[in-house]
Amino acid sequence: MVIREEVEVPSSASMPNWRPLSPGERAVAIAILTHGPLSRSELAKRLDLSAGSLTRLTKPLTESGLLVDAGSGPDEPAPAGASGGLTTRQGRPTRPLDIVAGAQHFAGFKVTAEAVYGVVTTLRSEIVARRRTPLGDRDPEAVADRIDAMTDEFKAEFPHLAGIGIGVGGRVRDRSLVVENAFLDWQEVPLAAMVEERIGLPVVVDNDGAALIEAEAWFGAGRGLDRFAVLTIGAGFGYGLVLDGKLVRTRESGKRWIIDPYGPFDKNGERGTAEGLLTIPAIRAQVQAATGRDMTYDEILDGAAAGEPLTYRIVHQSARGLGTLVAQIANYAIPQKILLAGEGVGLVDVAGETVREAIDANRHPSADPVVLETKVSDFHEWARGAAVLAIQVLVLGAGEER
């Protein structure tokens, strides 16, 4: 077995030929990619296909090196060990198929006004390297150069880079053109082409929030769900709705939603918007306005947790707003799960009870309970989201949109 693998496809293991997959093959690849190793019989159940079809579909995938038969491992008698646990059912044991996650790597970048964050991930979207480069010049050419340089560094360590994803704020068209970005002061920047030219690898560009949401929908909290909503709370505020695995595209992402008509004013002079209630800068600004002190977000949360009156009130007002918002999303969009992501979700740890109360107050008592998940995401998580775009588009050819 070992011999066969090493002798038969030495070059194809280092660079599997990603010839376009048929729809059936793609479904198999996505199922294994997002749901870990699966046996053929389990795949048959999930994809609603016959056993025979699965043999047909998986054979070319294993032959091309994209999948490996985990049961045929050279050393460990893995199946015996796995089934020895308590699944000691009768009959021939399953032979799980797995994706060769490490055979290909992908780079993902998140561009902010201050720095470029980069990661390298496997096919499974696990981060295997990360880097941060401060951004002096915000000029598009300078940013493209930075990404080029970081990619070169990554390439030294991971020669099998197969594609690159880039997430930026603002509006992006055709997964390639940055229409406008206020933070960087960009307009109509063909970033994908610029970077592609430098690096010679396929490049996908999209809105950073959209990238994070896609990543969660594919590999994270939204795996396999029909309806999935994501709120991102951090320096800004974002919302995304994923239906049948596809992000619903809109022209705005919720900054000006009014949650509490009598809430605090935001920087645009609106009252009780999601931005004014929930974002980190808004919460810090409220504390500073009341006390004159400039406290960090974590200091404010600590104060609230310790029962310090002012921060407590502000944090819990924010938590009530968040709960109201979550309940309304649950009521109107009816997702199976709602994910809170971003840097500003520490709120839930401190005031989770208040969030729950606000949710319950805005839900019908007999309605299904809201499934809420929280995940703190730093900037490298956002970069990982961008890498997922590259995985989607380049490997599986599933990046069609609009």
Added chain:
Amino acid sequence: MVIREEVEVPSSASMPNWRPLSPGERAVAIAILTHGPLSRSELAKRLDLSAGSLTRLTKPLTESGLLVDAGSGPDEPAPAGASGGLTTRQGRPTRPLDIVAGAQHFAGFKVTAEAVYGVVTTLRSEIVARRRTPLGDRDPEAVADRIDAMTDEFKAEFPHLAGIGIGVGGRVRDRSLVVENAFLDWQEVPLAAMVEERIGLPVVVDNDGAALIEAEAWFGAGRGLDRFAVLTIGAGFGYGLVLDGKLVRTRESGKRWIIDPYGPFDKNGERGTAEGLLTIPAIRAQVQAATGRDMTYDEILDGAAAGEPLTYRIVHQSARGLGTLVAQIANYAIPQKILLAGEGVGLVDVAGETVREAIDANRHPSADPVVLETKVSDFHEWARGAAVLAIQVLVLGAGEER
């Protein structure tokens, strides 16, 4: 036309063999059913199939009598007349296919605490007869008897009844079992089986609001849309979300949603709920509480339109609440269209401007405009919705749910 129908397909018109349609045939049938007569080439474009496939799919449908070739009419040269308008393009003219809408009829019933409303519709869901029978006894057996009697009357006029749909309030399981209905004081009533036993025709039972929404999704405002939301306002309040033509099932339909935390109290003691702000009884109760007079809904709207201060304030408060709700649905569920239906949408005629203002106040300025449609529905419209259930389930076999 009349002659052809009577002479050409006497037996097959009286009972076309509804043998189960293949998925492809079903797609064709649904497209023609919901989008009127379509030529084969137009169908090919819509369904993304080749011209050859369309010949294959349509042939058995025309042969079985479900579809007719509108171009092959003996008398009128319909195609010439149709293309004579301004579409005088070169080439062989199209020959539109149409469904024989009148060959089959369907009965639909809406059961309220006071009466049973019944309609007969064509395959296209056009109402061709309507009836109302007061309900003395609310006992399930009595209701089933009433429906049986009304169906007999319908049958006398329309012998080709193919199926029956019934809409009731409350929760319904498996399109047959009424789990509970507060107005009728029913619990676990197997209504479908009871009526089926009496009449001998297939019977489908579902929640009345769900039926109305399905009807609008198939034949009304939601035709062909991916994401479609419906609000029903009348004696009660309802909400439904239709994704990819399928209604998202939930256990509640929004009665307790809080729109304005400082709004009026509803009958459950909650403040500013959709029910307390928008329903007809709630608006009438507010007027009566303030004036002591019991005014009808229309009188209140007239008063508001004439500028009478009290009714104006109440109606416009309601309109603001409606606008806020619509905006939030647009923000969170991102439908392509929102339909306002029911008996209580006269509000929009009187205070449409206020509704619009409230929508704009809760939308991002650069967001896509909200597509809003209003449709007054009386109880016979609700019965028509129930008939659509029968059309869906019985003719096209597309009623799978859960």
Added chain:
DNA sequence: CCATATACTTTCGACGCGGAAGTATTGCGG
């Protein structure tokens, strides 16, 4: 060692589809 159970493979026939070629029916330009 054999029965049973489960996993997977092989083989074969059915079916749906697209593409190419052929037919039908119009308008248009000589």
Added chain:
DNA sequence: CCGCAATACTTCCGCGTCGAAAGTATATGG
């Protein structure tokens, strides 16, 4: 009036995918 182009539709054929059935592989349990 006669091609000629254009469009609509039909017929035919080959391909690819699928499921069913039969066959093979590998475990457990008596």
